[in-house]
Amino acid sequence: MNVEYKDIKDFTKEQLEDLFLSVDWSSGHFPDKLVVAMKNFKTVISTRDAALKRVPMHRRCL
Numbered sequence: 001m002n003v004e005y006k007d008i009k010d011f012t013k014e015q016l017e018d019l020f021l022s023v024d025w026s027s028g029h030f031p032d033k034l035v036v037a038m039k040n041f042k043t044v045i046s047t048r049d050a051a052l053k054r055v056p057m058h059r060r061c062l
Contacts, residue, residue, distance in 0.1 A: 006046045009039055 013031035020028030038044055
């Protein structure tokens with residue numbers, strides 16, 4: 001797998017909802033608030049499968 005790292009905020013509320021609910025975080029039930037919160041973080045790092053251009057697999061906020 002070829003993993004791509006990006007430091008841009010290019011996500012949809014559906015992607016955030018799927019990601020947060022996939023790890024059973026209750027905040028996934030509030031995707032609109034997640035979008036606002038993630039866009040307000042100074043740094044957001046995304047990892048993706050570069051070959052498939054899949055939905056973010058992990059996000060880390062600093």
